[in-house]
Amino acid sequence: MQIDEVRSLAQKIWDYHLMHQEMDKADVIFALGSHDIRVAERAAELYLQGYAPLIVFSGGFGVRASENDWTRPEAAVFAERAREIGVPEEALLLEEQSSNTGENILFTQQLLQEKGISPKKMILVQKPYMERRTFATFSKQWPEMDFLVTSFAIEFRQYPNEKISEERLINAMVGDLQRIKEYPAKGFQISQDIPEDVWEACEALITAGYNKRLINE
Numbered sequence: 001m002q003i004d005e006v007r008s009l010a011q012k013i014w015d016y017h018l019m020h021q022e023m024d025k026a027d028v029i030f031a032l033g034s035h036d037i038r039v040a041e042r043a044a045e046l047y048l049q050g051y052a053p054l055i056v057f058s059g060g061f062g063v064r065a066s067e068n069d070w071t072r073p074e075a076a077v078f079a080e081r082a083r084e085i086g087v088p089e090e091a092l093l094l095e096e097q098s099s100n101t102g103e104n105i106l107f108t109q110q111l112l113q114e115k116g117i118s119p120k121k122m123i124l125v126q127k128p129y130m131e132r133r134t135f136a137t138f139s140k141q142w143p144e145m146d147f148l149v150t151s152f153a154i155e156f157r158q159y160p161n162e163k164i165s166e167e168r169l170i171n172a173m174v175g176d177l178q179r180i181k182e183y184p185a186k187g188f189q190i191s192q193d194i195p196e197d198v199w200e201a202c203e204a205l206i207t208a209g210y211n212k213r214l215i216n217e
Helices: 003-017 038-048 074-085 101-114 128-141 166-186 196-207
Strands: 028-032 055-058 092-095 121-126 146-151
Touching (some): 003 166, 028 038, 038 146, 055 101, 074 092, 101 128, 128 146
Parallel strands (some): 028 055
């Protein structure tokens, strides 16, 4: 498959993953840990714009921790970046044990309860291609919480950098789409409609070898 065709199929999946939710003020900004420091920068931006008075950074050493060179929990790295941007220490709360999205939610629930914090509304911050999966997981695992999902604004072609290759990105997007399809039956997420052309793009990319992040692969 030619690279232009690969990119065209990947763009279709990228577009599906984005939720395009309009931001509104909330009680907590909840940034889910990952290898991408731009998530922390988006959370800090929202705080500095006055969208919420508190940021929770959630993330320990994730299941893909070996793919980056961090020697500290994701939450600690994210918090350090937020401080550099101008977020004060008193506005930060760290959860450093979780290793996946479900644990991000569960352990953050426990941390907020321990701190006596009872938010009514949250802004979830993720990578662009994980917006929809985060929405589906959060809707299932914390159904009573009012929330919005956002990510840092960037185009698919501009997302790869020296740490995140285009191949790695496409594999991740394909894997996340498969999880959106399969995880509702496992009780992990709510069910969401996947347009036929989006799923066909996913299958084509899997056939082309973008299968490194599939369940049980």
